[in-house]
Amino acid sequence: MSSKVIQAMYTDDDVLMSAVKKVRQENHHIEEVYTPFPVHGLDKAMGLAPTRLAITAFMYGCVGLAVATTMMYYIMIVDWPQNIGGKPSFSFIENMPAFVPIMFEMTVFFAAHLMVITFYMRSKLWPFKEAENPDPRTTDDHFLMEVAVHGGNEEELTALLLATGATEIKVTDKKH
Amino acid sequence: MYTFSNRLRLFAIISMILGGILVGVSFATTPGSVEEMKAHEAAHGHGGHGEEASHDDGKTAHHDDHKTDAHATNDHHGETSHDDAHASEGHHDAGAGHHNSAKHDEHKLTQLQNKPWAAIYIAAFFFMMISLGVLAFYAIQRAAQAGWSPVLFRVMEGITAYIIPGTISIIILLVLCMPSLHLNHLFHWMDPKLVDPDSEIFDTLTYGKKAWLNVPWFLIRAVIYSAIWVAYRQLSRKFSLRQDDADDNSNFKKNFRLAAIFLVLFLISESMMSWDWIMSFDHHWFSTLFGWYVFASMFVSGITVIALVTIYLKSKGLLPYVNDSHLHDLAKFMFGVSIFWTYLWFSQFMLIWYSNIPEEVTYFVTRIEDYNLPFFGMIALNLIFPLLILMNSDFKRLNWIIVIAGTVILFGHYIDVFNMVMPATVGPNWSLGMPEIGGILFFLGLFIFVVFTALTKAPLLAKRNPFIEESKQFHY
Numbered sequence: 001m002s003s004k005v006i007q008a009m010y011t012d013d014d015v016l017m018s019a020v021k022k023v024r025q026e027n028h029h030i031e032e033v034y035t036p037f038p039v040h041g042l043d044k045a046m047g048l049a050p051t052r053l054a055i056t057a058f059m060y061g062c063v064g065l066a067v068a069t070t071m072m073y074y075i076m077i078v079d080w081p082q083n084i085g086g087k088p089s090f091s092f093i094e095n096m097p098a099f100v101p102i103m104f105e106m107t108v109f110f111a112a113h114l115m116v117i118t119f120y121m122r123s124k125l126w127p128f129k130e131a132e133n134p135d136p137r138t139t140d141d142h143f144l145m146e147v148a149v150h151g152g153n154e155e156e157l158t159a160l161l162l163a164t165g166a167t168e169i170k171v172t173d174k175k176h
Numbered sequence: 177m178y179t180f181s182n183r184l185r186l187f188a189i190i191s192m193i194l195g196g197i198l199v200g201v202s203f204a205t206t207p208g209s210v211e212e213m214k215a216h217e218a219a220h221g222h223g224g225h226g227e228e229a230s231h232d233d234g235k236t237a238h239h240d241d242h243k244t245d246a247h248a249t250n251d252h253h254g255e256t257s258h259d260d261a262h263a264s265e266g267h268h269d270a271g272a273g274h275h276n277s278a279k280h281d282e283h284k285l286t287q288l289q290n291k292p293w294a295a296i297y298i299a300a301f302f303f304m305m306i307s308l309g310v311l312a313f314y315a316i317q318r319a320a321q322a323g324w325s326p327v328l329f330r331v332m333e334g335i336t337a338y339i340i341p342g343t344i345s346i347i348i349l350l351v352l353c354m355p356s357l358h359l360n361h362l363f364h365w366m367d368p369k370l371v372d373p374d375s376e377i378f379d380t381l382t383y384g385k386k387a388w389l390n391v392p393w394f395l396i397r398a399v400i401y402s403a404i405w406v407a408y409r410q411l412s413r414k415f416s417l418r419q420d421d422a423d424d425n426s427n428f429k430k431n432f433r434l435a436a437i438f439l440v441l442f443l444i445s446e447s448m449m450s451w452d453w454i455m456s457f458d459h460h461w462f463s464t465l466f467g468w469y470v471f472a473s474m475f476v477s478g479i480t481v482i483a484l485v486t487i488y489l490k491s492k493g494l495l496p497y498v499n500d501s502h503l504h505d506l507a508k509f510m511f512g513v514s515i516f517w518t519y520l521w522f523s524q525f526m527l528i529w530y531s532n533i534p535e536e537v538t539y540f541v542t543r544i545e546d547y548n549l550p551f552f553g554m555i556a557l558n559l560i561f562p563l564l565i566l567m568n569s570d571f572k573r574l575n576w577i578i579v580i581a582g583t584v585i586l587f588g589h590y591i592d593v594f595n596m597v598m599p600a601t602v603g604p605n606w607s608l609g610m611p612e613i614g615g616i617l618f619f620l621g622l623f624i625f626v627v628f629t630a631l632t633k634a635p636l637l638a639k640r641n642p643f644i645e646e647s648k649q650f651h652y
Contacts, residue, residue, distance in 0.1 A: 054569075058567070086532070097522075097525065097526045097529050097530065098526075098530060100522065100526065
């Protein structure tokens with residue numbers, strides 16, 4: 001199995017978008033697209049599945065709510081139900097309004113932080129990670145599309161990519 | 177152009193007539209004297225109202241027991257507040273009325289007589305509030321130069337047409353509440369005996385507030401608020417229609433400036449309106465964020481009604497340029513403002529619950545004791561249900577989800593107004609019966625009639641709005 005890819009460089013996001021659509025129409029598999037900024041609608045054009053990050057955040061929020069509720073129920077009602085300034089500590093519900101700010105903040109805290117960590121893990125981002133950038137210009141003003149090469153379609157693919165408006169074409173071994 | 181469908185017009189008229197009949201019957205069955213009330217209670221012995229009454233007694237008794245248990249560990253504020261609740265509820269009979277059965281009967285009779293009036297007032301206020309909320313939303317869209325909403329402007333203008341009959345009906349009701357007419361005791365502070373130092377029911381607290389709470393100034397204020405809202409609505413509508421045939425954007429710019437001015441005046445007038453028309457029912461009680469709280473309630477109801485009317489018109493094929501992204505945005509507003517409402521509800525409740533100061537806490541003591549289900553059920557209707565159902569981005573694009581969520585939100589905010597008005601006017605004698613349903617039906621019919629008539633008066637798409645093209649292409 002060859003692991004060669006064609007890297008086509010573009011200088012305009014509109015050209016890139018139409019190129020992505022064209023390449024997908026021709027049934028070529030786009031390995032990756034590198035852009036210096038989010039290109040609106042690129043994920044849809046590439047046919048990427050929608051993110052499930054929001055669903056994880058909802059579940060993390062539920063965990064946070066459960067943690068806050070259990071913690072305060074145990075500490076304030078079960079373990080040592082003191083009379084603090086006349087607040088009723090007989091049952092959780094009687095003293096609940098006082099717990100709501102903490103319940104809310106914990107829900108937000110868990111949802112936000114765990115979702116961010118999930119994002120880092122799923123995107124494989126961490127400190128000292130080696131950058132995977134094939135060309136430094138893609139962080140500035142160039143867009144790069146990587147298309148896998150299968151067997152002898154290299155020339156045909158190059159022609160197609162040039163026709164879509166690519167400014168540079170490079171065939172390299174796939175690194176990542 | 178939209179034509180008022182005959183079926184909807186018929187529905188509106190039937191709703192008004194049926195509502196009028198129900199309200200009329202409930203006025204006719206209201207006891208006129210203590211004897212009549214007693215006879216009525218005896219006749220219905222252990223069924224219907226009798227059961228309800230005994231149920232209430234049971235509840236109060238239970239709470240009295242509870243008071244000795246729970247409040248015993250509490251400090252003295254708890255006790256005082258509890259007594260204070262009964263005193264203010266007992267129409268300033270200095271606490272004696274609680275044990276004095278003649279006074280107690282008279283007190284109950286007053287509350288029963290207030291009931292149909294309060295029911296009409298709540299329904300009138302609720303529908304006026306919806307159209308006022310839409311007016312505020314509309315002005316915000318204009319002032320913010322929103323690019324997504326201009327395709328909905330005509331729908332909003334249609335709904336705000338109700339502001340005229342809405343404020344008029346409220347003013348008529350306020351006039352009918354004047355004590356000189358002897359019709360009801362909704363606004364108890366209006367009773368001249370309370371501010372008369374020689375009277376036996378002289379009330380120092382009310383006396384201290386009489387510079388603000390006096391009938392002429394109260395009615396003048398009501399007219400001023402209404403005039404501000406109606407004037408903005410009429411002018412904005414005029415400029416909006418003129419913009420359709422204009423050669424330049426001068427009308428659009430006028431509308432922009434007008435919206436900015438209106439929003440300043442609106443926030444002031446709305447806040448004062450909420451003190452006058454809602455908070456003064458509990459004239460011994462005060463809360464600083466009350467204006468915002470009422471605003472959040474009207475804002476979310478207004479946005480919900482925009483969404484519902486839009487869905488209705490779209491289902492008739494009349495709004496081809498409105499896509500599911502517009503509905504998604506409206507649903508997002510419904511979701512966000514529902515949370516905002518809850519934030520204010522909780523902020524008001526929790527601060528007062530936490531500090532438990534007698535003069536403030538009576539408000540919630542009466543509500544938790546006598547209105548437990550509506551008071552807390554409101555949270556399920558206005559927060560939990562919309563929160564869970566409208567959180568999903570895909571759900572916000574589905575018409576039937578928005579309709580269900582919208583119906584629940586509207587019912588929840590009706591209950592919200594109910595909770596603000598009823599405890600001070602009818603006390604524990606509340607129910608969701610004939611007068612309440614009649615009031616809702618009557619004003620619902622009027623609302624539908626006025627709104628959909630206004631919708632027939634202009635094309636449903638604003639033509640020369642500078643943002644209309646962006647709005648038509650809007651997608652999220």
